[in-house]
Amino acid sequence: xxRVKIHLIAAARPxxxxxxxxxHALKGEKWCCPMIVHTGQHYDxxxxxxxxxxxxxxxxxxxxxxxxxxxxxxxxxxMVAYEKVCLTQRTDWVIVVGxxxxxxxxAITAKKLCIPVAHLEAGLRSRDMSMPEEINRLxxxxxxxxxxxxxxxxDENLLKEGVAPGxxxxxxxxxxxxxxxxxxxxxADPIIETLKLPHHGYGVITLHRPVNVDxxxxxxxxxxxxxxxxxxxxxxxxxxxxxxxxxxKYKLLDAVNDATGLYxxxxxxxxxxxxxxxxxxxxxSDSGGIQEETTYLNIPCLTLRxxxxxxxTLTHGTNKLVDQHxxxxxxxxxxxxxxxxxxxxxxxxxxxxxxxxxxxxxxxPK
Ligand code: UD1
Numbered sequence: 001x002x003r004v005k006i007h008l009i010a011a012a013r014p015x016x017x018x019x020x021x022x023x024h025a026l027k028g029e030k031w032c033c034p035m036i037v038h039t040g041q042h043y044d045x046x047x048x049x050x051x052x053x054x055x056x057x058x059x060x061x062x063x064x065x066x067x068x069x070x071x072x073x074x075x076x077x078x079m080v081a082y083e084k085v086c087l088t089q090r091t092d093w094v095i096v097v098g099x100x101x102x103x104x105x106x107a108i109t110a111k112k113l114c115i116p117v118a119h120l121e122a123g124l125r126s127r128d129m130s131m132p133e134e135i136n137r138l139x140x141x142x143x144x145x146x147x148x149x150x151x152x153x154x155d156e157n158l159l160k161e162g163v164a165p166g167x168x169x170x171x172x173x174x175x176x177x178x179x180x181x182x183x184x185x186x187x188a189d190p191i192i193e194t195l196k197l198p199h200h201g202y203g204v205i206t207l208h209r210p211v212n213v214d215x216x217x218x219x220x221x222x223x224x225x226x227x228x229x230x231x232x233x234x235x236x237x238x239x240x241x242x243x244x245x246x247x248x249k250y251k252l253l254d255a256v257n258d259a260t261g262l263y264x265x266x267x268x269x270x271x272x273x274x275x276x277x278x279x280x281x282x283x284x285s286d287s288g289g290i291q292e293e294t295t296y297l298n299i300p301c302l303t304l305r306x307x308x309x310x311x312x313t314l315t316h317g318t319n320k321l322v323d324q325h326x327x328x329x330x331x332x333x334x335x336x337x338x339x340x341x342x343x344x345x346x347x348x349x350x351x352x353x354x355x356x357x358x359x360x361x362x363x364x365p366k
Contacts (some may be wrong), residue, residue: 003033004087004364005091007110010042010060011102013051014289017270018120020055021177024354031364035061039078039102043067044241050269055178064303071101071132078105086113093360096140097121097174099288099309104136111143116363120174120208120356122147123154124221124288126309130211133288137309146363148356150174150288150292151312151345171355172347175289176296180350182271189275195236195263200281203233203331208240209286212304216250219243222304224253225324226284229331230261235284236276238268282334291319300334302327318342 006026006223010019019036026034038060042048052059064081066074078101086109094110096103097120107117124140126134141147147163149155150173158168179186192199205226213219229235237256239247247253256264268276274293277283282300283290291310294301295317302322313319318340322330347355 001031004031004034004093005351006034006093006094006095006360007037007062007085007091007106008034008110009037009094009096009102009106010040010057011039012098012100013047013267014043014287015098015100015103016051016055016057017178017289018050018174019354020057021174021181022095022097022120022356023057024181025357029129029357029361031361033239035091036062037062037082037106039082039106040065040067041100041102046265046267047241054182054220054270059298061083062348065306066102075101075105079109082106082109083109084114086110086115090114092364093118095120095360098145099124099133099140101132101136101139104139107140107143116145117143118148118360120145120148120171121150122158123149123151123158123168124309125154125157128307133307148359150347150352151310153311169355169359170347171359172349172352173292173296173345174349174352174356177350177353178270179274179293179296182274185271186274186278189271189325191272191275192279197234197236197279199279201233202280203229203235204276204280204283204285205235205237206240206287206290207237207304208242209305210242212286213240213243215246216246219220219246219250220252222324223247223256225327227255227259227262229284229328230259232328232331233281233335234263236280237264238266238273239264240267255259282331291317294318296344296348298342300339302330302334312345313342316345346363 008019066077095118096107110117119140147168148171278297283294284302285356286304291313295313314348
């Protein structure tokens with residue numbers, strides 16, 4: 001029997017932990033041959049290579065090396081490069097994950113070559129069309145043949161948009177699979193001792209959304225609030241390249257380095273970062289995935305955004321949307337123990353990859 005060829009599109013930091021469990025699960029199947037396509041949207045060693053190492057991923061089968069650029073440049077670059085791959089070495093299926101530019105670019109490219117596309121983490125909606133990710137989600141879901149969703153709200157969104165019910169399969173949250181696969185190593189990681197941090201006696205910050213870090217005044221006042229917050233409890237801040245560029249451009253690095261409770265560093269690998277989060281008192285972030293990981297770990301999450309495409313983390317989990325003005329009061333509440341306990345949503349259980357494999361197998365002729 002000929003093995004079914006499957007391209008898994010990896011591209012940017014949040015995608016690697018979505019691709020890894022699925023790659024490992026598909027690799028163990030006799031009927032298929034999974035291949036990793038790295039578009040190169042993230043390329044710094046600490047934004048890419050360290051995740052491949054931490055998650056035991058092999059070198060990509062195809063490296064497109066597209067790199068940074070405007071949205072049009074990056075999206076177009078991925079489409080042109082990926083089309084060449086598909087034309088020379090045709091695949092039977094393309095699996096895209098998440099909502100980054102490469103997700104949409106590869107979905108469009110494959111679909112126009114009549115290659116079936118499956119989207120893992122389908123159906124999430126922020127209803128905020130100023131977010132590039134919302135556009136990527138809408139386009140990708142509109143053309144995908146299978147929509148693997150993480151939560152009931154995602155199913156409902158797709159049904160309201162007119163997606164045929166037969167295309168929607170609730171599989172759960174794939175990132176929890178990564179956490180569970182790596183749990184032993186995460187728990188044993190020495191990062192807390194290395195940084196001399198008290199267990200559950202510090203906060204973690206991540207920031208990279210254009211709405212928070214691209215504008216000088218917004219970033220400046222946000223950094224001032226974070227410096228204030230660091231006087232209440234030590235804060236660890238691994239800085240994303242986009243944010244570091246802005247901090248350099250607006251000359252904010254000195255103020256941050258002078259703040260004694262604020263530890264600024266490079267982006268971290270998956271294992272150390274998840275260890276840091278799992279032993280923290282709270283997380284301040286504008287990330288998508290961290291809202292979910294903190295809900296799973298029952299760690300309070302203060303999300304610096306006015307909306308979220310992951311509302312289940314608000315209704316069931318430990319997440320709350322905050323702004324610069326409400327951040328300090330919320331930290332105070334967490335420290336006083338006034339915070340909700342999260343419940344884990346259904347199917348956020350470490351077995352999402354096997355549900356995806358089962359669903360895909362049903363689409364492939366025996
Ligand atoms: C991208 C995703 C976002 C995701 C985020 C996680 C889109 C539209 N955005 O945003 O959804 O949450 O990744 O990190 O797809 N840079 C480097 N080294 C790298 C990568 C980027 O220095 O390895 C710099 C470049 O100057 C680049 C900037 O960071 O212009 C932003 O990178 P980009 O991939 O465009 O967007 P992110 O902000 O990372």
